[in-house]
Amino acid sequence: MPDCLGIDTSNYTTSAALYCKQGILQRKKLLPVREGALGLRQSDAVFHHVQQLPELVEALLKESDGCIGAVGVSSRPRDQAGSYMPCFTVGTGVARSLAAALKIPLFYFSHQAGHIAAALYSAGCMEWVERPFLAFHVSGGTTEAVRVTPDPEGILRADIAATSLDLKAGQAIDRVGGLLGLPFPSGRAMEALALASKAEFRPRASMKGGNCSLSGVQNQCEKLLREGAPKEDVALYCLLSVHAALDAMAAALTEKHPGLPILFAGGVSGCSILRERLSRKYQAKFAEPDFSSDNAAGVALLASLRLNHIMGNE
Known part of the structure; x- marks a missing residue:
């Protein structure tokens, strides 16, 4: 060819x-x-x-x-x-x-x-183009899940299955990154900072059905900073909040579409903190960082x- x-x-x-x-x-x-x-x-x-x-x-x-x-x-x-x-x-x-x-x-x-x-x-999942699957696109401009169906002409047909109702994951990360003095886009620097944290957080996702809301993440991170939390802890809380939203979306979708495999794409999904947790729980496949x-x-x-x-x- x-x-x-x-x-x-x-x-x-x-x-x-x-x-x-x-x-x-x-x-x-x-x-x-x-x-x-x-x-x-x-x-x-x-x-x-x-x-x-x-x-x-x-x-x-x-x-x-x-x-x-x-x-x-x-x-x-x-x-x-x-x-x-x-x-x-x-x-x-x-x-x-x-x-x-x-x-x-x-x-x-x-x-x-x-x-x-x-x-x-x-x-390594190119065979999926011949079967339906769920795909998350998580970036600065988009945070949504789509149901992808095969097309005989070699086109991926994607129908929205769940989405963020306000801020996108990348926007939330970049806004908190700005509070922490990180460069834009902040994803990689945020991840490096979060990996240095020893704190334990269990943030709850704000959901409406299978759709998430991320508008409160910045407010919670600002509150942590005012209370004197170290920057690395704030970074971890931010990323775990994004994880909580994606986890809740994936849980709702696997219940609605049982048996469909899950793929994660987009710049935010390259974060190792998200990747490790979601791949373990849902056997989800992730794009390599590049x-x-x-x-x-x-x-x-x-x-x-x-x-x-x-x-x-x-």
């Missing part, structure tokens, strides 16, 4: 990937965020993607020793009506130009589908699956 190029211009990472005989080759670069800030305006994200994407694609294509058979790109955050973010227009524009110049197919996918595909690949954060790997993989389907029908 020819190589397939994937492109993803998400809110905080520019990335390109190549699915080829060597496996998946990746090039990605975080968008620069001013110190002390808790994010970027979309106009700034678009500008930085315009600057960063060409150099990543150029570097990646130099590593390809075969022909490019298709281009895949993230064109929207999720496979839901009205799902849109301006930053994805940068990737789609470059992808359209490359596909037209090379006279090869161009396939559009959601950012979420790319996360799920990358997680399947790195967790495939859990925003990446174009899953998009390249989906493009290959889609191309395989088309070529198999010719």
Whole structure:
């Protein structure tokens, strides 16, 4: 099969990937965020993607020793009506130009589908594309679980099964990270700090049915700080609060959909504190760290699956 190029211009990472005989080759670069800030305006994200994407694609294509058979790109955050973010227009524009110049197919996918595909690949679960399963997408912009069903055309069909009703897990972590003076995004620094804590917490999840609420996490962490708790204890409490919410969501979903395996994708799911507890309790599969954060790997993989389907029908 020819190589397939994937492109993803998400809110905080520019990335390109190549699915080829060597496996998946990746090039990605975080968008620069001013110190002390808790994010970027979309106009700034678009500008930085315009600057960063060409150099990543150029570097990646130099590593390809075969022909490019298709281009895949993230064109929207999720496979839901009205799902849109301006930053994805940068990737789609470059992808359209490359596909037209090379006279090869161009396939559009959601950012979420790319996360799920990358997680399947790195967790060694690619056979799941032929069966229903549950997937959690846990990141700065999304905290939800979807029921994924197989599609004969090589597209992952995802229907929302549970979600956060307010803050997303990554937002909660970044806000508490700001209180603790951690860099943005705060996930890795928060995890390192939490692992130094010896405290024991059992935070309770705030739930409405199978959906969670994370808006109270920041208030509880602020209270701990006012009471003089060490920063490492506050970091642990924050991550355990996220775990409690995900645990409650998973418990509700396994009761509603017995027998379906569970996959975790997205940058927040790369946290070892979450991974250890949830994988043990639910036998859940997790993306490897390099495939859990925003990446174009899953998009390249989906493009290959889609191309395989088309070529198999010719």
